[in-house]
Amino acid sequence: xxxxxxxxxxxxxxxxxxxxxxxxxxxxxxxxxxxxxxxxxxxxxxxxxxxxxxxxxxxxxxxxxxxxxxxxxxxxxxxxxxxxxxxxxxxxxxxxxxxxxxxxxxxxxxxxxxxxxxxxxxxxxxxxxxxxxxxxxxxxxxxxxxxxxxxxxxxxxxxxxxxxxxxxxxxxxxxxxxxxxxxxxxxxxxxxxxxxxxxxxxxxxxxxxxxxxxxxxxxxxxxxxxxxxxxxxxxxxxxxxxxxxxxxxxxxxxxxxxxxxxxxxxxxxxxxxxxxxxxxxxxx
DNA sequence: CATCAACCCTGAGAGC
DNA sequence: TGCTCTCAGGGTTGAT
Numbered sequence: 001x002x003x004x005x006x007x008x009x010x011x012x013x014x015x016x017x018x019x020x021x022x023x024x025x026x027x028x029x030x031x032x033x034x035x036x037x038x039x040x041x042x043x044x045x046x047x048x049x050x051x052x053x054x055x056x057x058x059x060x061x062x063x064x065x066x067x068x069x070x071x072x073x074x075x076x077x078x079x080x081x082x083x084x085x086x087x088x089x090x091x092x093x094x095x096x097x098x099x100x101x102x103x104x105x106x107x108x109x110x111x112x113x114x115x116x117x118x119x120x121x122x123x124x125x126x127x128x129x130x131x132x133x134x135x136x137x138x139x140x141x142x143x144x145x146x147x148x149x150x151x152x153x154x155x156x157x158x159x160x161x162x163x164x165x166x167x168x169x170x171x172x173x174x175x176x177x178x179x180x181x182x183x184x185x186x187x188x189x190x191x192x193x194x195x196x197x198x199x200x201x202x203x204x205x206x207x208x209x210x211x212x213x214x215x216x217x218x219x220x221x222x223x224x225x226x227x228x229x230x231x232x233x234x235x236x237x238x239x240x241x242x243x244x245x246x247x248x249x250x251x252x253x254x255x256x257x258x259x260x261x262x263x264x265x266x267x268x269x270x271x272x273x274x275x276x277x278x279x280x281x282x283x284x
Numbered sequence: 285c286a287t288c289a290a291c292c293c294t295g296a297g298a299g300c
Numbered sequence: 301t302g303c304t305c306t307c308a309g310g311g312t313t314g315a316t
Contacts, residue, residue: 001310048292075311092310093294109294128293130310169286178311185310271289272310 002090004150004183005226007075009241010096014070014077022100031098037116038066039081049111049124051132058135062086062114074146074182078139087134087142088124094131097123146182150219155181161212164204171207172200173270175219184219187232187250190275192219194249199281200267200274206284249275 002010016025016033025032042059044050050058065081072078077096079086088096101121106113112124112133124133134142148155163181167174174180175189184192193200195218198211207215226232231241248258253266257277267274 003310089311091292091312126293127295128309130292130312167285173287176311270287273308 001092001185001187002094002231003075003185003188003226004072004223005188005229005243006231006241007072007077007090007183008227009231010090011070011072011077014079014096014098032120033070034067034098034116034120034122035069036067037118037120039063040115040117043113043115044111045106045113046111046126046129048129049126049131049133051134053135058133062135073139073143074149074178075185076143078143084135084137085139087136087139089132090126091128091130091132093128094124094126097125099123145179147178147180148182150181150183150216150223155216157209157213157216160216161207161209164207164212164215167204169204170201170269171198171204171215172272172274174204176270176272181219183223186272186274187247188219188222188226190250191222191248194276194281195221197280199283200269200276202283249277251275 013031014034016030018033018036022032039062042062044055044059047055053061061084062081065083067079067081069080070077071080075089077088077090079088088094099121101115101119107123107125109125109127110123111126111129111131114122116122124131136142164171167180172189172193175184175192176186190200192215196211196215198207198215225246226241226243229241229243229246232243233241249264252264253275254263256262257264257280260277260279262277262279264275265278267276
C-alpha cells in the first residue's frame with residue numbers, strides 16, 4: 001500500500017539518469033529515470049484511471065510534452081511537464097514501471113501507458129483500479145487541500161501540538177486524514193503510534209506537549225526508516241522495498257510486543273485494521 | 285468539526 | 301477439484 005516512503009522511493013527512481021541502457025540498469029538492480037524523455041503518445045486501457053481531463057483530451061494534450069521533473073507531495077507523484085502537470089496517486093495497488101516499449105507484452109492490470117519518443121515507456125499498473133492520474137495546468141488544482149509534509153522542517157513541535165490540540169477526534173484517524181497531515185497511511189500510522197507509546201483511540205486534544213513532540217519524532221523516524229529501506233512490499237504488490245520485515249506492530253497480531261513482550265492486539269478503528277500493544281499504548 | 289458508511293475493485297481464503 | 305461466496309485492504313467522498 002504505497003504511503004509516503006513508497007511514493008518517495010518511486011519518485012527518486014524516476015529521477016535516476018535517463019541515459020543508460022536497460023541492461024546496465026538491470027545489472028544495478030535499479031531502473032532508469034524519465035526526466036528529459038518526450039511523451040510520444042498515451043494509451044488508456046481503463047478509462048476511469050484518468051481522473052481528468054476526458055480521455056481524448058488527455059491523450060492529445062500530453063503528447064509531445066517533455067518530462068521536466070519528478071517530485072512527491074503527500075502520496076502523489078508529481079510530474080512537471082512542459083505545459084502541464086501529471087499527478088499520479090497509486091492508492092492501494094498502483095505501481096509504475098519504466099521499460100523498453102518493445103519489451104513486449106502488456107501485463108495484466110496495465111491501465112495507462114505513456115510511450116516516449118526514444119522507444120521507452122512508463123506504465124501505470126493497478127490491479128484494483130483505485131489509482132488515478134490527473135493532467136492539470138497547475139498542481140494546486142489537486143493538491144491544495146493537503147496538510148503539511150511530515151518531514152518538512154516548517155512543521156515544528158509547537159505547530160504540531162497546536163494542530164492536535166484543536167481536534168477532539170481519536171488520534172489515529174486524524175493522522176491518516178491527508179488534510180491534517182499528508183503521506184501517512186495505515187502501516188506507518190500504527191508503527192509511529194506504537195513507537196510513541198500512544199493508543200490509537202486517544203483523543204488528539206488530550207495529548208501532552210511531551211507526547212505530541214514524541215509522536216512527531218516517531219512519525220519522522222518510521223518514515224525515514226521506510227525510505228531508507230525503499231519502502232515496504234506487502235501482499236502481492238511488490239515494490240522492491242523490505243521495510244515489511246521490520247514492522248513492530250503492523251500485521252503482528254498475537255505476536256509479542258518488541259518492547260514488553262505482550263501480545264499485539266488488533267482492533268478496527270475508522271474501518272481500518274489497527275495494531276497496538278495493550279500494555280505500552282494505554283488511553284489516559 | 286465529528287462520525288459513520290458507501291464506494292472503488294481484485295484476489296485470497298473459506299465453505300461446500 | 302472446482303465452484304461460489306465473503307471480505308480485507310486504503311483513501312476519498314458524501315450524508316448526518
